[in-house]
Amino acid sequence: MSKKIFAANWKMFLGPHGAKTFLADYLERYVPMGDREVWFFPSSIAVSAVIAQVQDRTDIRVGVQNVYWEPKGAYTGELSIAMAQEAGAVAALVGHSERRHVFGETVDETAKKVFALLDAGLTPMLCVGEKLEERESGQTLAVVTRQLEALEGLDSVALASVPIAYEPVWAIGTGRTATPEDAAEVHSAIRAWFVDRGVEKVAVRVLYGGSVKVDNVRELVAEPEVDGVLVGGASLDPEQWAAISRVLID
Numbered sequence: 558m559s560k561k562i563f564a565a566n567w568k569m570f571l572g573p574h575g576a577k578t579f580l581a582d583y584l585e586r587y588v589p590m591g592d593r594e595v596w597f598f599p600s601s602i603a604v605s606a607v608i609a610q611v612q613d614r615t616d617i618r619v620g621v622q623n624v625y626w627e628p629k630g631a632y633t634g635e636l637s638i639a640m641a642q643e644a645g646a647v648a649a650l651v652g653h654s655e656r657r658h659v660f661g662e663t664v665d666e667t668a669k670k671v672f673a674l675l676d677a678g679l680t681p682m683l684c685v686g687e688k689l690e691e692r693e694s695g696q697t698l699a700v701v702t703r704q705l706e707a708l709e710g711l712d713s714v715a716l717a718s719v720p721i722a723y724e725p726v727w728a729i730g731t732g733r734t735a736t737p738e739d740a741a742e743v744h745s746a747i748r749a750w751f752v753d754r755g756v757e758k759v760a761v762r763v764l765y766g767g768s769v770k771v772d773n774v775r776e777l778v779a780e781p782e783v784d785g786v787l788v789g790g791a792s793l794d795p796e797q798w799a800a801i802s803r804v805l806i807d
């Protein structure tokens with residue numbers, strides 16, 4: 558059975574100093590657990606500080622929140638994949654709903670990021686999810702399927718290396734969480750999309766994200782369709798994040 562993933566998206570919080578203080582506290586509270594990995598997506602300016610603190614922890618991976626697909630050039634404000642890699646990042650979020658809906662990132666752009674990351678040997682974690690009005694009008698699976706088109710053209714080996722984070726937009730930072738049953742329905746459709754393209758069912762990893770907290774994480778990760786969680790707000794407090802990432806999986 559593959560390990561569950563507990564991933565922290567720190568968004569635009571915690572610089573190098575804040576990250577160092579956070580980790581000193583968190584690492585006292587979280588000892589490695591064989592059935593899971595913990596991933597951190599800090600701000601790019603804090604990536605080196607995080608890596609310095611966790612370099613001897615094989616259960617912890619560090620990624621960036623966004624990259625640009627061009628290798629270098631006059632792209633003020635952007636982060637190249639080579640730079641992220643030089644800092645020690647092994648993964649990147651792609652298509653987070655804040656990138657899609659605040660910064661207007663398109664499916665074509667997420668595809669370019671996914672392909673460039675895979676070419677460089679980094680793991681893209683592709684975030685997908687519908688807005689409230691899309692859910693209410695019954696378009697959830699159509700929206701998610703359209704977002705998965707960013708992976709079209711990858712062979713089954715490459716596909717199996719891309720974890721998906723299903724994050725309904727209406728649940729992100731709102732305190733409203735999908736029920737394990739809601740998540741399971743979409744996760745199983747995502748898994749079927751991969752299986753149709755030749756990926757073994759057990760190799761597909763689908764995380765849930767959206768207002769995951771200490772008091773709801775257990776029921777979510779107990780759901781067999783949920784291979785882990787991507788957590789924003791509650792990952793910013795070392796005590797809460799330790800409690801979430803240590804949760805017992807029934």
Ligand code: PEP
Binds near residue numbers: 724728729787789
């Ligand atoms: C996120 O940023 O990916 C997220 C799920 O945020 P929150 O946990 O705060 O809803």
